[in-house]
Amino acid sequence: MEIDPFIFRLSIFILSIFIGYYVVWSVTPSLHTPLMSVTNAISSVIIVGAIIAALAGSTDNVFETSKIFGFLAIILAAVNIFGGFLVTQRMLQMYKKKKK
C-alpha cells in the first residue's frame, strides 16, 4: 500500500515543531527580541508561494487577478525579508561583551 505524500509532509511538520521547541528554549532571554525579528524574517519564505503565484501558468497575461495577488504578496514578503534580517543584524551588532 502506498503512503500519501501528505503524511510525509505532516511528519516533517511535526518533527520541525519539536526541533523548534528545543531550539527556542535554548535561546538566551536577552536575545528574545532578535528572535522575534528573525523568525519574522524567515517566515517570509512564503515569498516562494508569491513567486509561483506571480509567474506560473500562462505567460501571455502578466496582470490577471491571481498574478496581481502574487505580485502584492511579493512586495509584502520582500519588505519583511530585507527589513527583518537587516534589523536583526543591526540589533545583534549592538550586543557586546565587557571590555576587559
Next chain:
Amino acid sequence: MTANLSALFYLISGILFILALRGLSSPETSRQGNYFGIAGMAISIIVTFLSVGTFGTGFIYVLIFLVIGGSIGAFIAFKIPMTAMPELVAGFHSLVGLAAVFVAISAFLKPDAFNLGTLGNIKLASLIEMSLGAAIGAITFSGSIIAFLKLRGIMSGSPITFKGQHIINLILGLSIIFLIYFLCVTQSSNIFWSIVIISFIVGILLIIPIGGADMPVVISMLNSYSGWAAAGIGFTLENTALIITGALVGSSGAILSYIMCRGMNRSFFNVILGGWGATEQSNNKESKEQKPVKNGNADDAAFLMKNASSVIIVPGYGMAVAQAQHALREMVDALKKNGVKVSYAIHPVAGRMPGHMNVLLAEANVPYDEVFELEEINNDFANCDVAYVIGANDVTNPVAKSDPQSPIYGMPVLDVEKSKSVLFVKRSLSPGYAGIDNDLFYRDNTLMLFADAKKMTEEIVKSL
C-alpha cells in the same frame, strides 16, 4: 529544475533556518546565525525562480517588486529607533499575515498554477490547507494592525471591552470552521471570501480587549500565528522550506507567549480574554494615598549611590518611553569610576515585548554580561546597597509575595525591597498597569524621585 532537486534545496533552506535560530543561543554565535538565515532565504528564492523556469516579462516584474519591497524594508530597518522595536515587529507580523492571505487567494483563483486541481474542482486537502492558511493569515494581519496601533499610541492602550464579546468571538470562530466545511462541499468562491473577511474581524476583536502591558504576550502570540499561517500555505504548496519554517516560527512564538505568561503568573487564556486593568481596578485606592512617602532629589540619589559598594538597576517600560537608556549608561559609567559595582536586573515582562529592555541596554552600549535575568540576580538584592528602579513598577511590587487577595499575587517579582535602600524614579505615585498600589513607595528604605526618568538620570550624572 526537477521537482525532486528543488525539494532537496528547500530542505537545505529549512536546515539553515533551524541554524539561524540555533545561533541565538548566545550573542557570539547570533550574527553567524543570521547569515545562515539569509543564505536559506536566498536559496529558497533562487530555487523557486529556477523551478518555475519562465524568464519572460513576468520575471522582470517579479524582480522589480522584489526590489521595491526590499528597499522599503531596508529603509525601515536602518531608520527605526530601537525604542520602536515592538511596533515594528507587530507591523512585520501583519505583512506576513497579509502575504499568506494573498498567496492563498491566488492559489484559490488559479489552482492549476500550483497543481492543486482546477478552479471549482480543487483537491479537498489543498482546499482545507489554503483556507486555514488564509484564515490564520487574516487573523494575524488584522490582529497585528491593532497591536501596532496600540503600541504606536495611535490607539489607546487600555482594553476595549463590551458585553458578549467572548460569545461573539466564539460564534465567529465556529462560523469559520463551518464555512471551511461548506467550502469543501461547494467550492464556492463566495464562501472563500467570507472566510477571509470573518477572519479579519476575528483578528481585530481578539486583540482590542488586551491592554498595553499585556502586549508582550500579544506580540508573541501573533508571532506564533504568522508561523502557523505560513505552515498552512506550505502544505498547500507542498513546500518543505515553508512547512519547516512555519513549524519553527509557530513553536517559537508559542514558547515566548508561555514565558511571558509565566512572568506574570497568569494563564494564557486569562491574558487573551481581557486585561487586568478592566477587572481589578479601584480596590482600596483612597485609604492608601494618605501614607507618607520619602521624597528625594538628584543630589540625594547621587550621594547614596556614590557611597554604595553595589548598585542594581531595574529598568522598565518607563525607561523606554523616556528614552533614558543612554543617560542611564552615563550614570553607570560615572558610578563605576567611583568603584561601585553595577548590574542590571531584567524582569521577563519588563517592556512591551520579550527582550525589549535587553535591546535598549545593548543599544546604549551596556555589555550584555552585566545584564541579568530575574532568576540569576534575585538573590543579590539582599547584599546590594542601592536598587535604582527606573520606569518599572508592578514587577517590583512586594504585594505579589505577601497578599493572596492581590490580583498579581504569585507573580514572580524582583526582590527590590531587600536592598538597603531603594531609589524609585517615577513621575507620580499613580499605580502601575495592574491598577495596584505599590507598597514599596511607602517603605522606610525607599526614596521616591519624582521626575521624568531621563531628566532625573541626567541630573544625577551631573551631581556625581
